Amino acid sequence: MTLSMLTPAFTVGRNEERCIRCGVCVNQCINEVHHLDEDGFMWVTDKNCVGCHRCAVLCPTQALAITEFPLAFRPNNYWSSASLREIYAQAETGGVLLTGMGNPRPYRSYFDHLLLNASQVTNPSIDPLREPMELTTYLGNQAAMLGEREKPLLKLEVPVMFSAMSYGAVSLNVQKSLARAAREMATFWNTGEGGLHSDLKEYADSTIVQVASGRFGVTPDYLNNAAAVEIKIGQGAKPGIGGHLPAEKVSADVAKTRMIPAWSDAISPAPHHDIYSIEDLAQLIETLKVATNYQKPVSVKVAAVHNISAIASGMVRAGADIVAIDGFRGATGAAPMRIRDNIGIPIEMAIAQVDQRLRDEGIRQSVSLVAAGGIRNSADVVKILALGADAVYIGTAALIALGCHLCQTCFTGRCNWGIATTDRQLSKRLNPEIGAIRAINLLKAWEHEIKEMMGGMGINAVDSLRGNRLMLKGIGLEQHELELLGVTAAGD
Amino acid sequence: MKVQNNSEYCLGCGLCQVYCAAAHDGYNGNVIKAFKKGTPQARAGLIKKNHESWINTCRHCQDAPCINACITGALQKDEKGTVFIDSQRCVGCFTCVMVCPFGHIQPSRDSSRAIKCDLCRGLSGTPACVAFCPNGALRLAEEVDRP
Numbered sequence: 001m002t003l004s005m006l007t008p009a010f011t012v013g014r015n016e017e018r019c020i021r022c023g024v025c026v027n028q029c030i031n032e033v034h035h036l037d038e039d040g041f042m043w044v045t046d047k048n049c050v051g052c053h054r055c056a057v058l059c060p061t062q063a064l065a066i067t068e069f070p071l072a073f074r075p076n077n078y079w080s081s082a083s084l085r086e087i088y089a090q091a092e093t094g095g096v097l098l099t100g101m102g103n104p105r106p107y108r109s110y111f112d113h114l115l116l117n118a119s120q121v122t123n124p125s126i127d128p129l130r131e132p133m134e135l136t137t138y139l140g141n142q143a144a145m146l147g148e149r150e151k152p153l154l155k156l157e158v159p160v161m162f163s164a165m166s167y168g169a170v171s172l173n174v175q176k177s178l179a180r181a182a183r184e185m186a187t188f189w190n191t192g193e194g195g196l197h198s199d200l201k202e203y204a205d206s207t208i209v210q211v212a213s214g215r216f217g218v219t220p221d222y223l224n225n226a227a228a229v230e231i232k233i234g235q236g237a238k239p240g241i242g243g244h245l246p247a248e249k250v251s252a253d254v255a256k257t258r259m260i261p262a263w264s265d266a267i268s269p270a271p272h273h274d275i276y277s278i279e280d281l282a283q284l285i286e287t288l289k290v291a292t293n294y295q296k297p298v299s300v301k302v303a304a305v306h307n308i309s310a311i312a313s314g315m316v317r318a319g320a321d322i323v324a325i326d327g328f329r330g331a332t333g334a335a336p337m338r339i340r341d342n343i344g345i346p347i348e349m350a351i352a353q354v355d356q357r358l359r360d361e362g363i364r365q366s367v368s369l370v371a372a373g374g375i376r377n378s379a380d381v382v383k384i385l386a387l388g389a390d391a392v393y394i395g396t397a398a399l400i401a402l403g404c405h406l407c408q409t410c411f412t413g414r415c416n417w418g419i420a421t422t423d424r425q426l427s428k429r430l431n432p433e434i435g436a437i438r439a440i441n442l443l444k445a446w447e448h449e450i451k452e453m454m455g456g457m458g459i460n461a462v463d464s465l466r467g468n469r470l471m472l473k474g475i476g477l478e479q480h481e482l483e484l485l486g487v488t489a490a491g492d
Numbered sequence: 493m494k495v496q497n498n499s500e501y502c503l504g505c506g507l508c509q510v511y512c513a514a515a516h517d518g519y520n521g522n523v524i525k526a527f528k529k530g531t532p533q534a535r536a537g538l539i540k541k542n543h544e545s546w547i548n549t550c551r552h553c554q555d556a557p558c559i560n561a562c563i564t565g566a567l568q569k570d571e572k573g574t575v576f577i578d579s580q581r582c583v584g585c586f587t588c589v590m591v592c593p594f595g596h597i598q599p600s601r602d603s604s605r606a607i608k609c610d611l612c613r614g615l616s617g618t619p620a621c622v623a624f625c626p627n628g629a630l631r632l633a634e635e636v637d638r639p
Contacts, residue, residue: 020527022510028503058626060510060523425543431501431627 005088008046008069012055018063025055025064030414030426052407054416086337097338100410100420102237102331102374102396105341109329110348110481111380115490117471119458126460128451134461135159135447137391139228140297140321143366151321152297154208154228156391157186158447159462160381162439163372163395164210164232164301166192168245168254168266169333169410170399171427172199174419177402177435179203184436185443190393193232193243193268195257201225208299211288213242214268216258220291228322229288230299231281233272236330236347236373237340239303243268244334249413251422282318289319297321304328304350304373305343309357316358316367323367324393325350329374331396333420334411347373348387352485355388355467378449387485388467401442402435493573493611495536495619496633497547504545508621508630509534515612515620533601535609536621547621547630550575550596550609558588558597558608566606576610 012033019042025034031050035043046069056064073081086097119125126133140153162178169192176199182189183206190208191200195217200207204225211218212232223229234240245254245266255262275281285298299322300315302308312323327347332340351371358364371384372393381392400406403417410420418429450462459465473490474482482489510523513532519525526532536549552575559567559575566581567588577588582605588597589606597608611632612619622630 017528018524020510020523022506022527024505024507024510028505058505058507060507060624428501429503429627431629434628 004092006047006085006092007071008049009085010049010051010066011046011069012044012049013065013067014042014044015063015065018061020061020063022060024058024060028054028058028416030416050407050409051405052409052416053405096336098334098411099337099340100331100333100335100408101404101406102329103341103344104408107328107346109374110346110477110485111374111376111383113475113477114348114383114485114487115473115475116379116382116386116453116457117473118456123458125458126455128448128455131455132460133451133455134463135450137462139299139368139370139390141366142368143363149294152228152295154188154297154322155186156188158443158450159385159391160375160443160446161187161208161370161391161393162189162398163330163393164190164192164208164230165333165395165399166194166210166216166245167197167257168194168249168422169420171415171418171421171430172197172253173427173430173432173435174399174402175200176432177430177439178398179206180432180436181439181443182206184440185447187443188227190230191226194245194254194266195259196222196225197253197257210301211284212268213270213272214258214266216260216266216268219259223288223291223296226296228297228299229292230301230322230324231272231284231288231320232301233275233281234301234303234305234326235332236303236326236328236344237332238335239305239339239343240270241336241339242270246334246411246413249422251424254422278314278318281315281320285319299324299370301326301372303330303343304345304347306345308345308350309353312354312369313357313361313363316363320367322370323354324370324372325354326393327371327373330372331399332410347371347375348384349484351384351389352387352469356486359467378446379453381446382450382453382465383472385462385465386468386471388469390466397442398439401438402430403438494552494633494635495547495549495609495611495622496631497549498629498631499544499546501627501629502545502547503627503629504538504540505626506538507624507626508536508547509538511620511624512536512609515615516607516610521615521620531601533607535598535607537596537598548594548596549621550611551594552609552611557591557593561587561591563587570613572613574611574613575608576613577606577608579605582606 026036031048033048137156137159138153141151178189188208193210193212207226208228209226210230210232247265252262300320301324304325304327328344368390371389375392415421418426469486472487474487475490513534514523514526515521517526517532536547556575564581566578584605600607
């Protein structure tokens with residue numbers, strides 16, 4: 001291949017009146033965009049820029065501005081510039097297009113078409129700063145009959161948990177930050193499928209450990225060093241396919257934690273090869289409950305796909321105490337772009353449908369629903385709780401709090417923010433002391449906002465918000481969409 | 493007191509040096525003015541070796557060899573224990589440069605005097621390097637070293 005037709009995605013503008021040639025941009029960019037030569041000239045290689053803003057954020061004089069490369073294709077409403085660029089890339093490489101983070105396509109976001117209620121005259125609104133407000137949430141099977149053995153439950157002081165992100169996909173410092181934040185805020189973080197690093201064992205009471213198709217790092221000790229166990233069937237960003245941690249990210253430490261040879265590809269098969277049916281799932285759930293002496297709730301995580309309500313019903317009947325559903329906006333460290341962008345359904349629809357189905361079947365009480373995938377702010381949390389979820393998982397939002405700028409190149413392992421990397425030097429860039437404080441701040445801010453919104457509705461306990469679709473009105477939605485969400489239109 | 497470096501979280505970005513230089517160059521910490529109008533010089537040296545980096549700054553020793561060696565009394569210790577140079581008295585003999593066991597003190601660019609970390613004592617608050625470290629790798633520690 002002689003000529004690449006791929007032009008740069010971004011261009012780095014340098015304000016010469018401000019640039020002091022300190023070289024911070026040069027030493028911070030792992031993609032080698034900036035170069036300071038011996039004569040004091042600054043050179044920029046635009047085509048290497050992924051738009052992560054590391055240089056611009058650290059520049060002491062704000063001399064840098066990163067903008068879209070101003071090379072316009074002739075306007076075309078069908079063949080977007082992205083479509084053309086993707087074809088150029090594939091024509092050069094012959095490969096599957098890889099990408100990171102969540103689905104960025106302009107599909108309808110139902111969160112943005114739902115409005116919340118507030119109290120006026122007929123019932124009083126509540127000021128959460130002056131009156132008690134309850135966000136305590138219990139996750140697990142709460143259908144125990146009188147006299148029956150009580151089922152183990154997870155207690156959350158704020159209905160927001162950190163999504164599964166494995167050591168290997170993210171740096172250890174990310175996990176340390178989230179684990180500390182989860183402990184401080186009395187909620188949970190999730191190990192992902194990459195095992196539990198020995199440094200994190202002290203956070204056992206705030207940890208959900210994952211058992212995925214690769215079974216990385218799963219031992220009796222691993223299962224018992226946690227508050228709950230989660231079986232990962234699917235992921236919102238890539239339903240139906242497994243995982244592949246490239247060999248270059250499998251450092252000695254990652255290998256030890258995953259119990260695999262160092263510098264070898266870590267492949268998670270697409271299915272669990274011992275789960276080909278609901279009955280098989282029931283067996284694995286029971287196995288894990290036995291292995292943990294019935295002391296820990298077992299969660300099952302699936303991606304939101306077309307037949308999700310029937311799938312969820314089967315999972316509950318198979319003995320899942322928690323059903324976690326990951327919507328199509330859920331993120332990933334690496335996935336084929338076509339899979340990420342075209343598979344799954346919105347989490348709003350999935351939760352509304354699953355909650356209704358489980359209620360109709362009379363089994364809603366024996367399971368907790370956790371919504372994941374694309375929860376951007378506290379209003380999204382309130383809306384998804386009102387649609388029927390018990391709690392949410394946040395992954396992307398948590399990473400953004402730690403510094404992620406959504407450049408979507410996690411799969412390269414060259415994360416300038418020290419997040420999606422296992423490189424020792426890059427991992428240093430996230431100090432877990434600072435990361436934990438930022439994650440705690442995010443949860444505290446959301447907690448306060450959730451309380452304010454609940455107070456406005458005249459609700460003083462999150463139990464009264466859960467599944468309370470009367471608090472939601474749809475705006476700009478078709479009749480059928482309203483029916484599926486179980487809400488009425490604004491003004492109705 | 494001294495600035496302590498946690499090389500586990502040092503990125504080697506060099507912002508400590510940028511802000512150190514700006515803080516000591518007479519423009520009140522204005523980075524652009526300091527660098528565009530003058531040739532500011534950082535007191536703290538950033539050392540990079542084998543992909544590790546750390547800041548080489550003054551330990552503000554209890555029994556400081558530089559103070560003992562100074563021939564004009566320019567090197568002094570204030571009431572807080574901060575070792576600093578009175579530049580009016582410094583004649584640029586650089587005895588201090590030679591006796592500093594940590595290699596921290598350096599000649600100014602024009603070789604007229606010696607310069608070293610003074611914990612930004614002229615400015616209020618935290619030393620500039622600590623205040624602007626983007627990753628919390630620097631902190632102001634109470635303890636002092638003995639050479």
